[in-house]
Amino acid sequence: MFGLSGPELLLSAGIGLLVLGPEQLKQVVRFIAKCIRSVRKIMSDISTYLESTIDDKNKPN
Numbered sequence: 001m002f003g004l005s006g007p008e009l010l011l012s013a014g015i016g017l018l019v020l021g022p023e024q025l026k027q028v029v030r031f032i033a034k035c036i037r038s039v040r041k042i043m044s045d046i047s048t049y050l051e052s053t054i055d056d057k058n059k060p061n
Contacts, residue, residue, distance in 0.1 A: 013025075
């Protein structure tokens with residue numbers, strides 16, 4: 001998704017664990033996951049809306 005490979009993700013997680021600690025790291029990961037889910041839902045809703053609008057415009061009267 002962001003061009004990160006396995007070792008880079010492990011290194012990032014390790015640094016996060018050292019800086020934040022296990023409890024805060026869990027909370028941060030959950031927060032980021034919720035944000036990503038929200039953005040994906042919004043993008044899906046926008047896409048659906050645009051597709052339906054385009055389909056309505058292309059229908060003959």
